[in-house]
Amino acid sequence: MAEGPAALAGCQRRKGRIEAGFDADLVVLDTEAEFAVTEADLYHRHPVSPYLGERLFGRVKATYLRGRLVYQDGKFPEGPRGVELRGRRSA
Secondary structure (H helix, E strand, O other): OOHHHHHOOOOOOOOOHHHHHHHOOEEEEEEEEEOOOHHHHHHOOOOOOOOOOOOEEEEEEEEEEOOOOEEOOOOOOOOOOOOOOOOOOOO
């Protein structure tokens, strides 16, 4: 769930592990939460999903990017913080 995707994205030198020298990218997940997906739950440009109306289990409560809170309970405190990764980077 971490090392493999980091390697696929070509950023395994700084992401994919909880270890000194790596970015502190973490997600706080409520594994007991159950919810029906609505357009309000979609935070991308086009609020379309095959999951609209479906009941899902597990909900992201908070997300930390490089150790900074970027998402909590449906809100983005500081706006976008990520950077675009263009193409596959070499190891």
